[in-house]
Amino acid sequence: DGGITQSPKYLFRKEGQNVTLSCEQNLNHDAMYWYRQDPGQGLRLIYYSQIVNDFQKGDIAEGYSVSREKKESFPLTVTSAQKNPTAFYLCASTLGGQGELFFGEGSRLTVL
Amino acid sequence: GNSVTQMEGPVTLSEEAFLTINCTYTATGYPSLFWYVQYPGEGLQLLLKATKADDKGSNKGFEATYRKETTSFHLEKGSVQVSDSAVYFCALTHKLGGTSYGKLTFGQGTILTVHP
Numbered sequence: 600d601g602g603i604t605q606s607p608k609y610l611f612r613k614e615g616q617n618v619t620l621s622c623e624q625n626l627n628h629d630a631m632y633w634y635r636q637d638p639g640q641g642l643r644l645i646y647y648s649q650i651v652n653d654f655q656k657g658d659i660a661e662g663y664s665v666s667r668e669k670k671e672s673f674p675l676t677v678t679s680a681q682k683n684p685t686a687f688y689l690c691a692s693t694l695g696g697q698g699e700l701f702f703g704e705g706s707r708l709t710v711l
Numbered sequence: 712g713n714s715v716t717q718m719e720g721p722v723t724l725s726e727e728a729f730l731t732i733n734c735t736y737t738a739t740g741y742p743s744l745f746w747y748v749q750y751p752g753e754g755l756q757l758l759l760k761a762t763k764a765d766d767k768g769s770n771k772g773f774e775a776t777y778r779k780e781t782t783s784f785h786l787e788k789g790s791v792q793v794s795d796s797a798v799y800f801c802a803l804t805h806k807l808g809g810t811s812y813g814k815l816t817f818g819q820g821t822i823l824t825v826h827p
Binding site: 603605632634639640641642644647657689691698699700701702703704705 | 754818
């Protein structure tokens with residue numbers, strides 16, 4: 600079945616540590632996105648990539664980094680510079696021609 | 712810039728009640744409009760969409776009509792079920808040209824709880 604796989608589903612991190620969240624898709628979609636979800640704040644865009652080897656900052660990119668070396672993969676690194684990293688992180692992709700996003704099941708990061 | 716405003720939640724209803732979740736937007740031109748649903752512990756799924764004024768999107772008994780004159784895209788369902796309990800997000804995007812769309816802008820989400 601085609602879809603988006605995020606891992607891990609739950610992750611605990613100590614302050615000062617970097618952590619990388621994985622996102623893989625087998626939908627052959629060109630564009631991929633990372634969103635952060637906090638209670639009562641909806642979804643905020645962190646980074647997005649519309650093509651391999653290219654990506655752009657979203658609305659809240661500070662403290663995060665990404666790479667897009669393969670079409671199928673768009674990992675997100677939450678660095679120690681991110682002041683408040685505890686959140687639910689969602690990866691998404693789109694075929695582009697329809698405007699709608701397909702989401703993974705999310706990764707919940709908790710900083711201890 | 713673009714923005715989406717949803718009615719404040721949470722919304723609590725009894726089974727078989729009528730549901731309305733209001734959504735209004737601010738955007739230039741003619742955006743495409745979406746409703747996404749997020750069930751507990753999961754990612755978002757597309758519920759319905761409309762790409763031009765007066766279009767009605769519908770799915771699973773839910774409907775929403777693209778009203779350009781009031782810049783609204785309210786979600787409605789005639790008879791809700793316990794299984795409809797979820798968070799609902801209104802969103803918009805613009806067509807950039809050809810078959811390419813810009814990034815989505817989401818509302819803050821509305822929590823719906825349906826009791827038996």
